[in-house]
Amino acid sequence: MTTTTPQPRQAGDPTAVPVSVWATAQSAPAAQRSGRYSPEGTAHPAKMLPAIAAHAITAYTKPGDLVLDPMCGIGTTLVEALHCGRRAVGVEYEARWAEIARTNVGLAREAGIEHDAAVFTGDARRLSIVLPAEYFGAVDLVITSPPYGDSTHGQVSVRPGEGVHKRDHRYGATLDRGNLANLGLGRLLTGFTRILTATATLLRPGGYVVVTARPWRQHAELIDLPAHIITCGTLAGLVPVERCVALLGRLVEGDIVGRSSFFQRDFVVKQRAAGLPMHLIAHEDVLIFRSPTHAEARTQANDIDRSAIPVAGLPRYFHTPPALAA
Template identity: 40%
Template sequence: MQLRDAGCVPGTEIDDERIPPAVAAHAIAAYSQPGDLVLDPDCGAGTVLTAALSAGRDAFGLTGRTRWWSLARANVTAAKTAGAWRDGSVFDARPKVLATARAAGLIGRVGLVLTALRMEPEPANRPDRDPVESALADAAATMLYGESLLRSGGHFVIVARPRRRPDSTLADLATPLIAAATAAGLAPVERCVALTAGLRGSRLVTRAPLPARRAAARARTAGAPTALPAHHEVLVFGLAHDVELAAAAASGVPRPTRPRVNDTVHAGWRRAA
């Protein structure tokens, strides 16, 4: 229903890792301004791009998978056809392109980076590979690339749905993501829950995708009851320098000076006036 209401093209629903349109729309409204550039460095089928264009923002997405590139382009075209007048682009490239000279024109221009923690399919020749750790490593690199692109006052938002490790234990995603953001020069602003289950009185009605339902059924059969996911976790970060200045202003502390170690300005202080 959300995909239909957002005007997404048929096929978008096959992207199981997508950010739900309602979550994307709320994050864009809360953490960006009209006319801002919204970047999704791993955009999948493009639900973030559609929501950004519909909200009067420019949209820019990257994806290294041809199937998602085609769908994301189709969703950008659909949004433009429906009346969105801002610019929307999708590049056939992976997030690491943001660390190259090709992305130099984006430095300091992005109002919001909004992306999902995406899990790549486990390759048959790497049975020992932990897909959760791989996804976290990719997210850490994306945070490092994206920090320099944010304008002053911009936000980096990452949406993570619950994940289980190969031994079926629930993975702690927030701790490593917050640590990676801090290392990249970002500071935590908010930690939110986006409820994906329905509410009937005091009871939650899960709307988990079919793969999650099948995994839960297999776990029950094996004697390890597994709950279905009912939420996405949303972590919101700002530039460390912006957050420190805001905290200092709120507490009446004089504006801090930029710290230097061996004549090098620390990450997160690059935009000090």
């Protein structure tokens, strides 16, 4: 983590000051979405905090730039890009969420924002087919988040005499194996590497990719998704430049007031009672990559042996996409 004293940062110049902690949860998620988003999007299992998207967009782009989210869900990144004076394009696999994303873009239109925006329905692993040719080489920033453990998502329903029930914590149809969220960790990482590889062809030279990723616990074991995503980005030919922390809790006089879900708190309480000293996860890692310049791309092609890239914890189940293995 960076130890330099934070200074004002110029939009579009992420090298100015490497601020590593983003205070992105000073207001609750519902308050951040109030007035900008359709209530129909509440059921989405993993919505990015608007403040995280807005912070990344203002830090890594300038007004008029083009922002892409290849897995845009209900369109949070697109809406925040529009409100920041940027253009936006999103791709969403599930038609239900794509339609809500279009609705949310429409709300920005009703608020008087006229910047270009579009939502396409399709598989982000096939961006070359889903997106028109005009977007290739024109994107200034890619910002997205992969799907991950359903233990961190969901809504709570309490029924008299029936206890607490969890809902809206899964993506799409469970049997839809085309949805990355329904695959095991290994295939999820493989698919996400393909997505990052595809976005690299859309970025202008020197453009940025911002990925938010949260570690989660599976059967009490911590799954370090952020570390795996760094490997995915490297395999995709991107250059890692920063690793930041976006807080999911509110800063109050030097302390953090958590905004964790009922299920996270319940899990931690039960594990502590069983003797395991666990703590709530109160942040998302923000991983920033850069598209290589033409000179760097030539160097990569000549010098990098990707089979030698260390993959911490992945050899048992990480499958290199055919396009990278060739």
